[in-house]
Amino acid sequence: MNKILKSGKFKVFCLGLLFVFALLTLSACGDPKHTHSYIENWEVEKAATIFEDGILSRTCTDENCPDQNKGKETKPITALGKTNEVYDAFSDYADNLEKLENGVRLGQTVDSSDNSMYGAAINFALSYGDTDKIYELENGTTTISFTLDLTSFEENDYTVFSMSFRQNPDYVYVTENMFGILKTANGYTIAQINNTTFGNGDRDLILASSNKVEIEDADNILTFGYKLNFNSAATDFTDQLETKLVVNGEEKITFTMNYNPANTEAGISRIDGIGTLWNVTSNKDTAVFSNLVKE
Numbered sequence: 001m002n003k004i005l006k007s008g009k010f011k012v013f014c015l016g017l018l019f020v021f022a023l024l025t026l027s028a029c030g031d032p033k034h035t036h037s038y039i040e041n042w043e044v045e046k047a048a049t050i051f052e053d054g055i056l057s058r059t060c061t062d063e064n065c066p067d068q069n070k071g072k073e074t075k076p077i078t079a080l081g082k083t084n085e086v087y088d089a090f091s092d093y094a095d096n097l098e099k100l101e102n103g104v105r106l107g108q109t110v111d112s113s114d115n116s117m118y119g120a121a122i123n124f125a126l127s128y129g130d131t132d133k134i135y136e137l138e139n140g141t142t143t144i145s146f147t148l149d150l151t152s153f154e155e156n157d158y159t160v161f162s163m164s165f166r167q168n169p170d171y172v173y174v175t176e177n178m179f180g181i182l183k184t185a186n187g188y189t190i191a192q193i194n195n196t197t198f199g200n201g202d203r204d205l206i207l208a209s210s211n212k213v214e215i216e217d218a219d220n221i222l223t224f225g226y227k228l229n230f231n232s233a234a235t236d237f238t239d240q241l242e243t244k245l246v247v248n249g250e251e252k253i254t255f256t257m258n259y260n261p262a263n264t265e266a267g268i269s270r271i272d273g274i275g276t277l278w279n280v281t282s283n284k285d286t287a288v289f290s291n292l293v294k295e
């Protein structure tokens, strides 16, 4: 037998080791014989919102569970904007949306009286079911972005989006930042436009815009971000807010801010936050919207 194994020092060392293990086991589990039992169903501890993850939790159902925290386990609920549950956020003009595995097909509604076409809108709120609410902007930079799968688009197909800004307490519309996306031979024309025809006239508005860029895009899956730089202390929205359009991660357009004449007359010139994100119109109802996130 090895000399070391026979030595008294080694025996003391072994006993010490056992003691430490016993202590660790006791402190980790309280009762080393107890095994937590869980029912399968997780409970919603905090619901997910459009932008923020929620929390699911469960605890040990054994009433004699010795653990102070009842063996509590948690896991996140993915923010709804990142899942196809974003479908439920489109609360206005949403009759022709289709919920897909990875997003929402942006169907258009056709008004048969004049053949105008319009798509669905998201009313921004902290939780679902709250219409006519403002997503209040904090000072500094907030970027709200989304992904569009335009693989179904052919040359000259277009779609238009707009983000509107409103004033508390009555959710009064103040202004909006609207842009069009027009498929070209090699990519897309992206342009600020300030009006819509709810139809093919928007193609001409995009082409006539003085604030536009041409981009190339190989896979026809594009990410658009409204990068909002907000200063609540300013007295007029033209000083309060600077909006840039980020396309595939690059700042491409700085929006010029436009007054709504009716509001100017009424003296409404400040904004408090975002009202809606609207797929204003398109000649095609096959764009797929996904991954609505806030950074």
Ligand SMILES: [Zn+2]
Residues within 6 Å of the ligand: 034, 035, 036, 037, 060, 061, 062, 065, 066, 067, 070, 071
């Ligand atoms: Zn337990």
